[in-house]
Amino acid sequence: MEKNKQFQEALSIAFNGHKDQYDKASQPYILHPLRLMFAFDDVTLKVIALLHDVIEDTPITIDELRSKGFSEDILEAIVALTKSNDESYEQFILRVSLNSLARQIKIADLKDNMNLARLSKITQADLERLQKYHNSLIF
Numbered sequence: 001m002e003k004n005k006q007f008q009e010a011l012s013i014a015f016n017g018h019k020d021q022y023d024k025a026s027q028p029y030i031l032h033p034l035r036l037m038f039a040f041d042d043v044t045l046k047v048i049a050l051l052h053d054v055i056e057d058t059p060i061t062i063d064e065l066r067s068k069g070f071s072e073d074i075l076e077a078i079v080a081l082t083k084s085n086d087e088s089y090e091q092f093i094l095r096v097s098l099n100s101l102a103r104q105i106k107i108a109d110l111k112d113n114m115n116l117a118r119l120s121k122i123t124q125a126d127l128e129r130l131q132k133y134h135n136s137l138i139f
Helices: 003-017 031-038 043-051 062-067 072-080 089-097 100-113 124-136
Strands: none
Touching: 003 043, 031 043, 031 100, 043 072, 043 100, 062 072, 072 100, 089 100, 089 124
16 A cells, blocks of 8 residues: 555544543543654654554454555554563563664654643652653663
């Protein structure tokens, strides 16, 4: 599939997949992948940014994305960005770091998730999550 068509399809999948989801600040979750998308100029990275959470947070599967015609480099990055239940967070971050496209998206993802300004109240759990994300940036 041509890159612009992949981008349009990714936008549609992300909007539909995250349509009834909200983040910790009670904002529509789709704003998170959109913020990541806008951080990149490259269309491939934009597509991965839009789709980086769909396997983990929606019923969409990697096989469905493959059947829609997404390229293997995009699919491999999305798989790398999807934490499995049988791996620790540290194992997940190490696995992400081995894929250059996934690594770029994960760095942007961590930075976006570390922005506590979007929260109306900061809790101890938020501070602990911030520390975990900060430690992950060192990979």
